[in-house]
Amino acid sequence: MSLVLPALLQQIDKVVSLPSVSSANKNLDMSNKPVIDYLANTFEDIGFSCEVIACDSENTKLNLIATLGTGPGGLVLAGHTDTVPFDEELWSVDPFQLTEKDGKIFGLGITDMKGFFPIVMEAIKKVINHEFKEPLIILATADEESSMLGAKTLAELGKPKARSALIGEPTGMRPVKAHKGIMMDSIRLVGQSGHSSDPTLGKNALDVMHEVIAELLTYRQQLKDKYTSDLFAIPYPTLNLGAIHGGDNPNRICGYCNLEFDVRLTPGMNIDTVRADIQERVKRVTEPLGIHFEMGEIFSGVPAFFAEENSAMLKAAEELTNHSGITVQFGTEGPFLQELGMDTIVMGPGNIDQAHQPNEYMSMDMINPSIDVLTKLITKHCL
Numbered sequence: 001m002s003l004v005l006p007a008l009l010q011q012i013d014k015v016v017s018l019p020s021v022s023s024a025n026k027n028l029d030m031s032n033k034p035v036i037d038y039l040a041n042t043f044e045d046i047g048f049s050c051e052v053i054a055c056d057s058e059n060t061k062l063n064l065i066a067t068l069g070t071g072p073g074g075l076v077l078a079g080h081t082d083t084v085p086f087d088e089e090l091w092s093v094d095p096f097q098l099t100e101k102d103g104k105i106f107g108l109g110i111t112d113m114k115g116f117f118p119i120v121m122e123a124i125k126k127v128i129n130h131e132f133k134e135p136l137i138i139l140a141t142a143d144e145e146s147s148m149l150g151a152k153t154l155a156e157l158g159k160p161k162a163r164s165a166l167i168g169e170p171t172g173m174r175p176v177k178a179h180k181g182i183m184m185d186s187i188r189l190v191g192q193s194g195h196s197s198d199p200t201l202g203k204n205a206l207d208v209m210h211e212v213i214a215e216l217l218t219y220r221q222q223l224k225d226k227y228t229s230d231l232f233a234i235p236y237p238t239l240n241l242g243a244i245h246g247g248d249n250p251n252r253i254c255g256y257c258n259l260e261f262d263v264r265l266t267p268g269m270n271i272d273t274v275r276a277d278i279q280e281r282v283k284r285v286t287e288p289l290g291i292h293f294e295m296g297e298i299f300s301g302v303p304a305f306f307a308e309e310n311s312a313m314l315k316a317a318e319e320l321t322n323h324s325g326i327t328v329q330f331g332t333e334g335p336f337l338q339e340l341g342m343d344t345i346v347m348g349p350g351n352i353d354q355a356h357q358p359n360e361y362m363s364m365d366m367i368n369p370s371i372d373v374l375t376k377l378i379t380k381h382c383l
Contacts, residue, residue, distance in 0.1 A: 011118035013098035016107035022082035022146040031060035032142045035081040055153040061142040063150045065160050069132035075381035076137045076165035079116045080144030083109035090358035104361040111350030111362045116168035123374035136382045151336035164313045165337045168348030175317035176346035177325030178231045181265035183301035190292040193255030202253035206246045208291045209257040215281045229266040231327045238264045271301040305334040313343040320373050
């Protein structure tokens with residue numbers, strides 16, 4: 001194993017030590033400001049100009065755009081600064097302190113994906129004294145793990161702009177050319193409760209939800225028949241019925257029922273269209289029966305991602321890593337950077353198998369090869 005510089009490990013330790021959990025649960029949700037402030041100061045120290053962008057009215061969720069060089073073109077190296085919540089009692093080490101053991105470094109977010117930023121910094125140091133013909137942009141975002149608020153804010157603002165972009169999610173430094181999209185919604189039916197001895201006294205929301213589910217299963221099969229992509233191990237869209245809750249007692253007509261589901265979309269599908277299709281189908285079932293329904297967005301969604309045809313960025317990454325482009329099951333901010341007109345791929349150190357679980361770690365033997373590949377990408381696109 002090649003030597004990893006102590007200064008780099010100290011930087012990784014620093015970003016890990018700054019809690020930045022994002023969660024739909026307000027009791028767990030945190031600001032990412034300490035991480036953004038640290039990264040901004042660090043990049044400013046080596047000559048980057050930094051812009052911090054608030055994503056919410058309270059200025060607790062922030063993005064950072066750090067730029068070295070000017071002009072059109074260039075390269076964006078992007079990552080998110082938040083982590084998922086954690087179960088401290090299941091960790092054998094301190095989640096907020098880098099622990100080195102058995103050729104691995106442990107800590108919350110060390111792989112997914114705060115550790116990416118110090119590794120990028122190390123790559124930059126190798127070329128910082130060269131003239132940059134095109135800009136290098138470091139992008140650090142908020143709330144990727146919960147709402148994609150950071151990436152959505154950037155898409156609305158229309159920045160940053162560059163020719164190419166790499167999102168450093170943990171892929172084992174294998175370039176990712178595609179992933180499915182995802183959306184999560186809920187359906188709430190409101191009927192009329194009453195004594196169960198006389199069904200005519202009420203409108204049973206659970207009975208009607210049974211019909212709604214049948215309609216959703218029909219729609220699921222139609223999606224499967226219409227959309228296929230051989231890129232994926234599961235080559236068709238999926239619609240999963242994940243949770244159902246209704247009523248309060250066996251001897252009462254069920255007055256309400258809630259259903260939660262997700263849809264995994266293949267390239268070519270549109271989230272808004274799927275959502276509208278489902279709403280129309282629920283309306284078709286409930287309206288004749290006099291049942292009120294409400295649809296809610298649990299997670300508004302991430303579109304499916306597919307690298308540009310003849311992507312120069314993908315080709316460069318494949319050549320540098322000796323790995324062909326792969327597909328993954330998890331979603332990323334890739335579609336939002338594509339929306340800004342950038343040739344985008346996903347590739348970074350660490351392995352997704354270690355993410356979102358106790359004792360998250362990165363193998364140290366992955367660090368120096370990752371620095372080498374990132375240095376070559378910066379050289380190719382900016383020098």
